[in-house]
Amino acid sequence: MQSKFHRTIILRFSLIAFCLSFSFKAHSDCGDNLISAKKLYEEGKLDDAINLILPCSQTESAVQWQAYKLLTKAYLAKQDDINARNAAVRMIELHPTYEVNPRYDSKGFINLLKSIDVIPKLSFGLTIMYGPNITLPRVTKLYTPAIYDKTYSNKGGFQLGLVAGYNINLNHGFGFNMIYNVKNYQVNYDWSGNSYDISESLRYIDFPLMYRYSFSTNKPVRFSILAGPYASVLVNSHNNIIAKNEAVSSELPHYGSNVRRKKLAYGGLIGLGLNIKSKKGHFSLETRYSRSISNITEESSRYDNSLLMYDFVYLDDDIQLDYLSLSVGYHFYINYKVPK
Amino acid sequence: MKYVLILLISFVGSLNVYAQSNCNNSLFEASKLYESGLVQMAIDTLEPCYTSQNIEKDERLDAARLLALCYLFFKNSEKVDNYALEMIQIEPNYQKHPFIDPKDLTAVLDQYRVEPALSVGFMAGVSGNQFRLLKNYSPANISSTYTARSGLTAGILGEYRLGKSSAIRLIASINSYGYVREMDNVAGTKKSYTENINSIGVPLFFRRYVTLKNWKLHMDVGGQYNYVISSFADMQSTSLFDGTTRQTSTSTSPYRNRSLYGGRLGFGMSKTAGTGQFDLNISYVRFISNFAVPEARYDNVDFLLATQYFDPDFSLNSIAINISYQFEAIHRIVKH
Numbered sequence: 001m002q003s004k005f006h007r008t009i010i011l012r013f014s015l016i017a018f019c020l021s022f023s024f025k026a027h028s029d030c031g032d033n034l035i036s037a038k039k040l041y042e043e044g045k046l047d048d049a050i051n052l053i054l055p056c057s058q059t060e061s062a063v064q065w066q067a068y069k070l071l072t073k074a075y076l077a078k079q080d081d082i083n084a085r086n087a088a089v090r091m092i093e094l095h096p097t098y099e100v101n102p103r104y105d106s107k108g109f110i111n112l113l114k115s116i117d118v119i120p121k122l123s124f125g126l127t128i129m130y131g132p133n134i135t136l137p138r139v140t141k142l143y144t145p146a147i148y149d150k151t152y153s154n155k156g157g158f159q160l161g162l163v164a165g166y167n168i169n170l171n172h173g174f175g176f177n178m179i180y181n182v183k184n185y186q187v188n189y190d191w192s193g194n195s196y197d198i199s200e201s202l203r204y205i206d207f208p209l210m211y212r213y214s215f216s217t218n219k220p221v222r223f224s225i226l227a228g229p230y231a232s233v234l235v236n237s238h239n240n241i242i243a244k245n246e247a248v249s250s251e252l253p254h255y256g257s258n259v260r261r262k263k264l265a266y267g268g269l270i271g272l273g274l275n276i277k278s279k280k281g282h283f284s285l286e287t288r289y290s291r292s293i294s295n296i297t298e299e300s301s302r303y304d305n306s307l308l309m310y311d312f313v314y315l316d317d318d319i320q321l322d323y324l325s326l327s328v329g330y331h332f333y334i335n336y337k338v339p340k
Numbered sequence: 341m342k343y344v345l346i347l348l349i350s351f352v353g354s355l356n357v358y359a360q361s362n363c364n365n366s367l368f369e370a371s372k373l374y375e376s377g378l379v380q381m382a383i384d385t386l387e388p389c390y391t392s393q394n395i396e397k398d399e400r401l402d403a404a405r406l407l408a409l410c411y412l413f414f415k416n417s418e419k420v421d422n423y424a425l426e427m428i429q430i431e432p433n434y435q436k437h438p439f440i441d442p443k444d445l446t447a448v449l450d451q452y453r454v455e456p457a458l459s460v461g462f463m464a465g466v467s468g469n470q471f472r473l474l475k476n477y478s479p480a481n482i483s484s485t486y487t488a489r490s491g492l493t494a495g496i497l498g499e500y501r502l503g504k505s506s507a508i509r510l511i512a513s514i515n516s517y518g519y520v521r522e523m524d525n526v527a528g529t530k531k532s533y534t535e536n537i538n539s540i541g542v543p544l545f546f547r548r549y550v551t552l553k554n555w556k557l558h559m560d561v562g563g564q565y566n567y568v569i570s571s572f573a574d575m576q577s578t579s580l581f582d583g584t585t586r587q588t589s590t591s592t593s594p595y596r597n598r599s600l601y602g603g604r605l606g607f608g609m610s611k612t613a614g615t616g617q618f619d620l621n622i623s624y625v626r627f628i629s630n631f632a633v634p635e636a637r638y639d640n641v642d643f644l645l646a647t648q649y650f651d652p653d654f655s656l657n658s659i660a661i662n663i664s665y666q667f668e669a670i671h672r673i674v675k676h
Contacts, residue, residue: 034440066440095437101398124613124665126462160494162464162663178464180494203516205492235492235516236536238572238589255589256534256574280615304585332667334614 030056031063037070046074057090065094076108088112089338096336120333123165123281127179127329133157134324135183140295141318143302145309148191150317155184155199163284163329165212169339175210175226180235183321191313194245198314200257202237202296202321206230208269224273230290232265234258243312252312260301260316267292267322281332290323366390367403374406379413382406401430405439412444424448428673453674459499461616461666463511467491467658471519474630474653477637482523489534491517493541493660504674505549513541515566517658525580526648532576533649535592537656539566543604543625560606564625568598575647590643595636595651602627602657616667625658 033052040049050071057067068091075084088109092098096118100110137152144150161179168174186199210228241252271288297316308314370386373379389395390403408423424445428434432454438446471486478484495513502508518536545562571592578585608621632651638644 031441031443031446035442038440062435062438063440065437070440098437103398122613124618162462180492236518252589254572254591256536256572256587258534258574259576259587306584306586307588332614332616332665334616 030059030061030067034063034066034070041070041074041077044077046078050074050078057087065091065098068094072112073106073109076106076112084112085116089116092116092118092338093336096338116338117170118336118338119167119170120165120281120335121167121337122334123163123167123331124334125163125165125281125284125329125331127159127161127163127177127284127286127327133159133326135185136322136324137185137187138292138320138322139317140320143315143317144189144313145315146191146313148189148313150187150189152319153186153188155186157182157184159206159325159327161206163331165331167337171214173212173214175208175212175228177206177208177210179206179208180204181206181232181323183323185321189314194243196312196314197242197244198312199240200237201240202257202261203235204232204265205235206232206290208290210269210271212273214275220277222275222277224275226271226273226286226288227269229266229268232267234261234263234265234296237261241308241312241314260298260305261296262294262298265292265294265296265321267294267320275331281330284329284331285327286329287326288324290325292320292322294320296321367399367406370403370406370410374410379410383410386410397430401427401434404430405441405445408445408448409442412442412448417448420445420448421451425452425673428452428454432671432673451676453504453676454671455501455504455674456499456668456670457501457672458668458670459501459617459666460669461497461499461664462495463497463513463619463662463664464494465492465621465660465662467493467515467517467660469517469519470657470659471521472655472657474655476652477650478523478652482526485522487520487522489518489520489536491515491658491660493662495541497664497666499547499666501672505551507547507549509543509545509547509560509562511541511543513543515539515541515658517656519656528580530578530580531647531649532578533573533647534576535571535573537568537571537596537631539568539600541566543623545604545606549610554611556610558606558608558610558619558621560604560621560623562604564602564604564627566600566602566627568593568596568600571596573643575643575649577647588643588646590640592640592651595633595640597629597631597633600627600629600631602629613665614667616665619662619664619666621662621664623658623660623662625660627655627657629655631655 033056037049037052040052053067053071057064057071068087071087072084072091075087100113133156134154135157136154139152159179159181161177164176166174181204183202183204189196208228208230210226212224212226214222214224216222237257239255239257241255243250267290269288269290271286273284273286275282275284295318297318302316303309366386366389370382373382373385386403386407390407404423404426408420408427411419411423435449468490469488493513493515495511497509497511499507499509516538518534521533523531541564543562543564545560548559550557573590573592575588576585602625604623604625606621606623608619610617610619630653632653634653637651
């Protein structure tokens with residue numbers, strides 16, 4: 001019984017070893033076959049060269065792209081444009097960053113490769129912006145414990161994020177971001193001889209998912225338009241509150257507003273982008289307008305803060321935070337594809 | 341004498357031009373000679389130009405390859421090794437997309453492996469905290485519950501490879517985290533104390549990679565230093581009699597230890613992507629430092645009077661999930 005078991009194991013190992021050795025032989029033979037095929041190609045024996053290359057082109061190895069390169073050249077020489085193109089597409093898929101060399105590559109080969117579009121399939125990068133982004137508070141319902149007018153004003157913020165992009169084809173793609181976004185605004189009002197200045201800083205993580213349409217395909221500089229929904233998660237928020245009159249001034253710095261704010265906000269965004277290609281990725285310059293559909297104020301706790309209501313005569317309004325941003329970033333290309 | 345000098349300068353100049361034009365064609369000539377079987381003549385034509393001329397990268401690669409092939413013919417393994425190494429130095433990605441090489445040259449090239457020596461990148465993630473009470477300083481015996489506030493971390497990283505499967509990794513990140521302490525009944529009020537801490541984290545740790553088929557697993561062991569930039573606290577006091585709430589806020593920065601130290605453990609997986617590497621990592625940091633400054637416990641008088649809250653001695657343990665992307669800044673060539 002035991003010897004039968006051992007025999008089965010030995011047989012199985014022998015079979016695996018045989019298959020592995022066959023595979024190894026196929027790999028090592030390919031280099032030599034391609035050398036012979038190259039010679040045949042140079043001698044004009046195109047069909048013989050192609051017959052020698054074809055098995056190699058099916059074998060996964062580091063020289064597989066060379067097999068397709070040689071096949072492309074051989075089919076070009078045979079004026080078989082369809083097969084030449086198919087082989088060239090496969091070659092580019094295997095070696096998407098191949099740079100044509102006029103010293104070695106024929107004009108026909110160069111033109112064929114130039115006619116094949118290669119796009120980054122997946123990209124990943126970092127985007128940063130400081131200064132010119134503007135939070136645009138939009139009051140949908142005003143609440144005041146006394147009769148006075150509030151004035152809202154925009155303030156600059158900051159954002160830093162990770163960006164991922166996926167291209168479906170030359171024109172269409174998707175983008176997903178994870179952005180740490182500091183949104184600031186200010187509200188001023190006067191009441192009973194006092195002047196109040198309340199600024200708020202809200203730190204969100206924004207998760208926009210965008211559809212992107214790119215113009216000027218495969219040019220070094222490309223414009224794009226984008227649109228999509230986003231969700232924001234509030235990390236923390238606080239107010240800086242100043243009350244003053246002619247005689248005295250009192251300040252409440254870094255006064256937490258987390259409990260008065262909703263954890264989640266939603267909206268949509270539109271934008272314009274400019275990509276400048278570099279060797280391993282692209283630089284991006286992007287402007288976006290985000291419009292919120294969520295009220296940031298927690299309605300249930302509007303009247304809970306007695307200090308704000310009685311000492312500062314303040315109640316939170318229903319506010320939606322729209323946002324205008326300009327960002328610069330760099331995207332690394334992870335892999336490529338040849339669109340159908 | 342003047343004419344002799346002019347003639348001499350012209351002669352030397354023409355020699356230089358001749359030598360240059362010779363070298364311009366040397367690769368082409370040497371290729372022809374090699375294909376005709378005149379291998380020694382190919383070496384004699386190409387080698388002086390290879391060592392003396394500033395030629396372009398792709399031409400230099402072709403020249404090194406041709407010289408390696410020539411010496412392979414003479415079975416001069418030392419020279420073949422030298423030129424194979426030159427090929428990889430010129431084009432570190434050569435083995436990924438090689439030319440059509442004889443298997444003997446491929447075997448020599450396969451002796452070398454290009455690996456990242458120094459990688460740089462960026463990371464981001466979310467974290468949670470575990471509040472660790474070291475000593476309570478409440479004026480009365482009050483039961484408290486502690487809840488972690490989810491935090492954020494983002495930063496830059498550098499990784500220095502010690503070998504094929506081990507590395508030293510240094511991160512500089514901005515971290516935002518916090519906790520909530522809830523006290524059910526303090527003299528007729530329910531209190532909720534929320535503290536948010538912003539710090540710069542500098543983890544330095546040893547990483548071990550284990551290669552699977554297309555993925556690598558990694559394990560981390562090391563330490564972490566945190567520098568507290570700022571910290572703020574809000575106390576919500578809700579009366580148990582009439583339900584009114586009063587909020588008091590303060591900066592807790594003067595009462596916090598600026599420098600915090602801890603040990604770090606981590607694990608995760610890595611995947612090569614493009615010219616870099618993606619990581620998904622889970623880390624646990626156990627800080628050994630007391631976050632509170634004991635000597636300053638009673639210094640925040642206004643806040644103490646308004647809230648009757650005394651800082652405990654405490655520490656926070658952090659659990660974070662990070663993603664990172666790193667790309668090769670400097671590579672090295674290793675011979676097996």
